[in-house]
Amino acid sequence: MAEHASPASAVPVSIVVAVPAARRPSRLGRLLEREHILAGVLLAPALVILTLFIAYPFVLGIWLAISDKVVGRPGAFVGLHNFRVNLNDAIFLRAFQNTFVYTFIATFFKLLLGMLAALLLNHHFRFKRIVRASMLLPWIVPTVLSTLAWQWMFDATFSVFNWMLMNVGLISSRILWLGDGTMAMGCLIAVNVWRGMPFFAITLLAGLQTVNPDLHEAAEIDGANAWQRFWRVTLPLIKPIMLVVVLFSMIATFADFQLIYVLTRGGPYSSTHVFGTYAYEIAMRAAKLGQGASISLSLFPFLLAVIVFQLWYIRRSD
Amino acid sequence: MAVRYGSPLKRAFTFHIPLALMVGATLFPFYWMVVTSIRPDVELYNVKMNPFFTLHPTFKHFEDLFELTYFLRWAWNTLFIAIVSTAISLFCGLLAGYALARLQFRWAPPLGTMIFITYLVPPTLLFIPLGDVVKAFGIGDTPWAVILTYPTFLIPFCTWLLMGYFKTIPREIEECARIDGASRIQAMVRISFPLAVPGILSAGIFAFTLSWNEFLYALVFLSSPQQKTIPIGVFTELVRGDVFYWGPLMAGALLGSIPVALVYSFFVEHYVTALTGAVKG
Structure with a gap:
């Protein structure tokens, strides 16, 4: 002013x-x-930390990705060598594919079930607050700890699911839940959906609560059934928040590390690696920092695409 | 938007049963943690026994957890790290959020965009070079390695949330204080900050749970057993090669989940505000 x-x-x-x-x-x-001087002072602490621990490591990460650095020895410039190695590495290509499969299937089910849960929670019923609060639990507790519980439930010998299925008589021999790549990927997606669904449910519920009930009544008077009312009235109104939630979740799922690392460690036989776990494997366990950095940098193009889309979308709706 | 239903039977099928299934699926793993943590080993590793309950509950797994591992130390580390990194992030986020929402200066729009971009940068992208940075600062394998790196995802979040919050506080309140003789800083600290307390609380609760739960940075930057946080300690110290000590593992998982669940249950509304505010562009 x-x-x-x-x-x-x-x-x-x-x-x-x-x-x-x-x-x-x-x-x-x-x-x-003076406002611009005050602004500089107020922003300084945040900018110092973000520059030191995001901007600088990001640049350093690009340097590592084009170097042959291993632990304990300075690296030399090798150009795009690491990326060429990745493209000829069957495990990397599998991880690449897994990352997309994991992200898209899990996000789809999180949206579907999250929407369903939000619609259910949008009713008035007894104990609603408690139900809503407990539904967020998978999202609140440390993912590592809940994933350990899932790992125990998927145990090769003592799986509770096997116990139930065998006692009901549906199966006669144990299912090895984490025994092969496809099955293990299915389990990973299931656990991810379990963990991430509450986030969708609660944010979509917040969206639903902004929908004016009069619109529904008007549609009902005009003869729309429940499905039509959802599809033609509710959905268009909550589309903006839905889109944002999906994008946020996609970024988090795409860059996931802990759930996969804990449940399968990328196994069996490196069949369930994603970018995050494979980068960790190469950089931390095989000590090839440069190669590992090139794998985690492979996340970046996708991430950038989502960020650009999201910024464009925010600008447009402003 | 309450939807009305016809017969009770229809309501059972379209509402009660799906809701019950959903709540059951949500809570089952937690039930499993509890049951496993109190069943004795002879029952845990016996496929013939019904695994859903026990007639001989025991605290042996909890005793093992405390005796064989540094669990209490991990709990203290986790708490200390979560509180300090949350405090740092709230401080930075409060000031930055205020500046971006209230002050008029040329760099406000690009800086706002930059903070938003850093908000979306996942730890997976940066953990390898960040490991070098942490080592260069000489803070590897100390709590400061994570206390200073957690703010990389907490500050953008806090700034984003508080920026939105400050925008909802009418500018006129501050202008009145200015007319009454308050300086720019006094108006900010004495008028706007107190009004932002609910927003600060929301951001703080959310940031606390995020740092309590963090895994990748803690796994990479903390290596000695005494320095670990609960998620890392339980995961790395109770699994030896292929041997999983399921009893103590589930006891640790349960005890590690309770504090965040408690904090959350006291501040559900604030948490939900933060969660929904976090995604509103």
């Missing part, structure tokens, strides 16, 4: 007299009256 730019005009003399606390401001105080 221009009228506050000069301290002399900012505080009328009469009020300076009336309020003893507002003494003639110090030099520093006068500087901080």
